[in-house]
Amino acid sequence: MEARNFITAREMVSDDGWLLTTMNGEPRYEKPPLPTWLAAIGGMLFSFKNLIALRVPSAIITLILVLFSYRFGVYFLKDKKQAFINSLILATSFYMVFAGRNGTWDIFAHGFMIIAIYYIFQFFATDEKIWRNALLAGTFIGLSFMSKGPVSHFALFLPFLIAYSIVYKYSNFKRKWLPLVGLIVVTAIISVWWPYYISVMDGETARAIADKETTAWQNRNVRPFYYYWSFFTQSGAWTVVAFVGLLYPYLKTRVENLKAYKFSLFWTLASVILLSVIPEKKSRYLLPVLIPLAYTTSFYLMYVFRSFKEKMNKYERIPVYLNFGLIGLVGVAFPIVGYIFLKDTLTGFYTSFALTSIVLVLVGFFILKYVYQRKIQLAFYAIILFFMSAITFGFPLANSFLENPKYNSLQEISQKAEAEQIPVYMFNIQSPELVWDYGGKVPLLHSHALETPKEDTFKALVMIDAKKSLEKAFPNHKITYVETFDLNPVDDSKGGYKDRLRTDMYLVEKN
Structure with missing residues (x-):
């Protein structure tokens, strides 16, 4: 998804x-362009080879999402401390961290939607600043649609x-009907203008893409209704306490x-149920559930x-000991367990490993100490500090796993093609990561509607084990393997x- 977003951003700038x-x-x-516009601006300001610049907008909207989850919590929880605890849980949940560091659409849709929910809750709950709340809610609902269509509307707003x-x-609602109409109008204007523009300028293609997307939701990655029932595990290290938090008879x-x-609780469960109704299911679709x-x-x-x-009995304490104690043990055991798994790949990473080990052992020790002292x-x-330390010091260690002696980038292909005067084509649509790494547009040869290149000699990028398809498409050509990327x-x-x-x-030469 990130590669698709960045390719489109690059072509926005190069092709205007x-x-x-x-x-x-x-x-x-397939996706509205708001997040892609932001990535394009980052690329224009810094470089499309600078992934940090392209990912910064996602990091910023994630931070805004967490801050507004705090503000909303202060408003409806009536407790600043609990709102703060909630925001820390959200910020350290697995998929929130994952989405926040990748340049994809989902985090923008849900980030704008939580801002909208903050204002629309006030619109429903109070008679103060009715027009302000209505217009701001409508604006951010529209911006959410411009980020990924109605995804967040269905998975986060409707459950709300x-x-x-x-x-x-x-x-x-006597005083609120007119502001509500204003909210709907603002939402509609912001949401509809781009799809309407596309339908006018390229309606046939837009309808074909819409039909394909609708079919995909029904037939692609189909999972059973109960596939999401383990949704609380997506909170990562908070899995055990998140599960207990769902036990209404116990907590009421x-x-x-x-x-x-x-x-x-109802917001959380409604979100899971609505997502479960959709045939297509992926774990990352549970991102909006993490908010409630x-x-x-x-x-x-x-x-x-x-x-x-003092008040909890020994059985009630078990989930807390399990959740908090396990994280503490991970920290204390990291040097030994980490070395067992990484010892063959630590060359060049010993400093990072040593820093990570020292910090996690110390933090893990204090977690266990505080749990023991109740x-x-x-x-x-201390667990929040554990996460911060793991990300700051531990993430660089992930590079120790990355070793592929056959790694071969496509970035030099276009220069070689220009020097050799032999054009390069891509045979059939391939993964967007390949197109992104190539550094620009690669002319496509579609086997289902093949247009033979005007050149007698050219090179073709072909998916692994697809040489026969290329030979079938060009029966009167000599096809010679060149290299693998x-x-x-x-x-x-x-x-x-x-x-x-x-x-x-492959080098393709006409006989």
Whole structure:
């Protein structure tokens, strides 16, 4: 997804195609262009070879998402401390970290939507600043649509409306009908103008892409209804406490704000149920669920902070010991376990490994110490420090896994083609990572609607084991293998190796 986004951003700038977006020269209307515009601006300011610049917009909107989850928490939880705990849980949840460091569309859609929810909650709940809340809510709902269509509307906003209707209900709307109409109008204008422009300028292609996307939602990556039932595991290290936070019969007499707890719980469950209805399912689609889940989890942790030392019995303490203690043990054991797994790949990474080991052992020790002393609130903050340390010092160690002796980039192909005066084509659509690495557009040869190149001699990039298809498409040509390009960061003996990141180059000469 990131490669698709960045390719489109690069072509926006190189072809001045900011509205009729393309990927490798072909129409790319599957996603609205707002996140791609932001990536394009980063590329213009710094360089399209600077991945940090292209990813910064995602990091910024993730930070904004976390900050507004805090502001919204302060508003409906009526407790700044709990809102802060919630924002820390959200910021350190697995898929939130993953989405925040990748230049994809999802985080923008949900980031803008949580801002919209912050304002629309106020619009529903109070008679103050009605027009401000309505217009700002409409604006950010529209910006969410411009980031990834109606995805966040369905997975985050609609569950919010369902939960609000159950817990708080809609009332006192006499003064709000006109502002509500304004909200809808603003949302519609911001959401519809780009799809309308595409339908006018390239309607036939837009309809074909829409039909393909609709079919994909029904037939691609189809999973059973219960596929998402382990959704709480996507919070990563908070899995155990997140699960306990969902146990309404247990917590209903233990939370201080039952109404707010019911709202966050119903919001979470409604989001999971609605996502489960869609046939196409992927784990990363659970990203919006993490937002209300963090609120729900914070209720349990607030109860733990109040009661762990004296009021909770030994059985109630088990989930906390399990969740917090396991993280502490990981920190303390990191030097030994890490060395066992990394000893063959640590050359050049010993300094990073030593720093990571020292920091994680210290933090892990204090986590275990605070758990033993039943100072759970301090243990919680130590876990946050554990995450910060792991990301700061530990992430560079991931490079020790990246070793592929056959790694071969496509970045020099265009220069060689210009020097040799032999053009290069891509036979059939291949993975976007290959196109991104190439550094520009690669002319496509479609086997289903083949247009023979005007040149008698050319080179073709072909997916692995697809030589026969090339020979069938060019029966009157001599086809000679040239070399293989491999973008896999690991060799083919590792589990993460992907054939789609390889492509063979053949010299094609007319007989």
